[in-house]
Amino acid sequence: MTIPLSLSFVAAISATLFSWCPTVQPSKNSHAASEHAVLVHLRLSDDRFGTRQEMDAIHALSDRLEARILEAKVGEFDGDEFGEGECTLYMYGPDADALFSAIERELRTSPLSRGAWVIKRYGAADDSTAKQIRLNLDAG
DSSP, X not given: OOOOOOHHHHHHHHHHHTTTOOOBOOOSSSOOXXXXXXXXXXXXXXXXXXXXXXXXXXXXXXXXXXXXXXXXXXXXXXXXXXXXXXXXXXXXXSOHHHHHHHHHHHHHTOGGGTTOEEEEEESOTTOTTOEEEEEXXXXX
């Protein structure tokens, strides 16, 4: 006996089953070619996606970073990507230094920053001449 399933039912079940999915891919549509970026690389406790507790803590940190960016009016928080033992947070704006300045204290005081690093990129991702600076973070 087969039970007919509607597409909306299948979509609802899929959304429920995969609602825990840890990755929110950064969008590719809203960045001007000249925008700078701040990319935060957080180490996870395993070589895959980390624990549920880590994901929750990183999402809470992301919310705080986004609030700081919006308060300072220096850009946007664009999402995160989990995998291969790391979570990368993506932030964009017209000035990488101003963007980092808005979030630096929140990052440096977070226990999640142990072993973490930041890339400040001064130009578009596809600009091979864009200057990039790596900063190591330590909580404390």
